[in-house]
Amino acid sequence: MLAYTIVLLGAGRVGQHLGPALAAAGHHVMHVWSRTLAAAQRVAASIPGATADTELAALPPADLYLVAVPDGAVPELLAAAHLPAGALVVHTAGALDLAVFAARPEVRGGVLYPLQTFSPGRHINWKTVPLCLEVAHATDAVLLGNIAASLSQDVRWVDSGQRLQLHVAAVWACNFPNHLLGISHALLTEAGLPWELLRPLIEETMAKALTQPPFSVQTGPAIRHDQATLARHEAAQGGHPEWQALYKHLTGSIQQVATGAAANNEAGLQL
Template sequence: MAVAHPTDPSQPRTGSLRVGLFGAGRVAGQLGPALVAAGHTVAFVWSRSAAPAAALAAALPGAAVLPGLGAPLPPADVYLLAVPDAAVAEVLAAVAWPAGALVAHLAGALPLAVFEQRPGVRGGVLYPLQTFSAGRAVDWAAVPLCVEAADPGAQTLLLALARSLSRDVRPLASADRLRLHVAAVFANNFTNHLLGVADALLAEAGLPAALLAPLVRETVDKALAAASPFAVQTGPAARRDAPTLGAHRAALAAHPAWLGIYNQLTNSIQVQLMPEPGPAGAGPQL
């Protein structure tokens, strides 16, 4: 995956911008305050549900609540679509955008081409590579922000807006952003699911989930420090330890779905490693 190097942080950042914010969920709920903290003004908040929009707008000085997608839009330098991916096309089609309006979505997997349905709009992307959850604050300065735009002027403004929020800003075309999003799903969503399976197995045995915490931290730290996580793979699948693999499969017999995941991951590890292991006891163990 070809990812551009971060933009030069020494380049000047934007002044205060007026931002129209569509969405009041997990991303918008953290983006709105971050925009204000960076010196920008959130002109309005819209959400399909009125209560979340009102709550978020109340926390953003000067922000109004847009009553509906058919309402006239207050003027803004940029309109940000912090809505679910599936809702981006619907919002784009429903709003009477001012001519030449700069509208950017925040989705990882949606291409810039989604804006082709509204030729009067200057389309862009401001994709934050991070997971957002209620009650957990995000350090926006450390969040990679990937930017793409349909024209140079829009690109310049979005890059400047991104730099006002983050130290790590990268121009990234749709095809590479999609590959990045797929990688992020493996690294975050799938990893979180596997941690959930592990937690459930410990709970069945009456064991505390905290037992795994040191192992999980060392696993992530080691993988990030290695030239490739594949190079530091350990475990019975990597060792082709048939007795242990068999014991694990027997222990998972009551959970056929998890057994299927176990078998698929075991096969993937062994296919990736391919060469037969060295003598018993060689290499790292778990």
């Protein structure tokens, strides 16, 4: 395997996981930058031989400059960073297209988007994480592809438009369900019931969704149009009007999707 020198720009959740993973894969992650020195030093301490700094004007030469900061911070970082002419600069954002590099035409832009959720203290099995790649120049595909393949067994070339849709889908699959699980946790806590009661239900729900089209296995009072139960549920959430409103909206969405599916099935039978 070819080993590359890498400068990591960002010491947040993605950088905390990605920097050590790249080092473990055999690459020389030589330098870590962050706005705060403590954050840069914390990530650098987990990478053998890495230095840490808060300066963007003194970046060492490298094969790859990996930008792992929030989407909104990427343009500002690119504008401020002292990058060698011809440098390969790759961001990790899901919803940011290659046009962000237009302001720095002297560098070669690219994307390495890891399709995973990252939290401190959680172990990530990088071999299973889909890595979605894109490059502005075809000649950079080999280098970026080699780095990605050293991390994951699931490497895909995905253009900016596809990646945006993927990122939206990921929010629906990860961030929104997590919020809904948080509401479930809070309601059980208020009732004096343990969160563990929902574990078998959550596990079966996820198992079904991963093996069948999720809309096709929808259950619950909404799809049954059980108005009495729906009314009792809404009343039980009286102390949380924002959750009541969300419950009503999701109920309507479930019913609308089911109605559309039924209409399509009926049309198919008539044909």
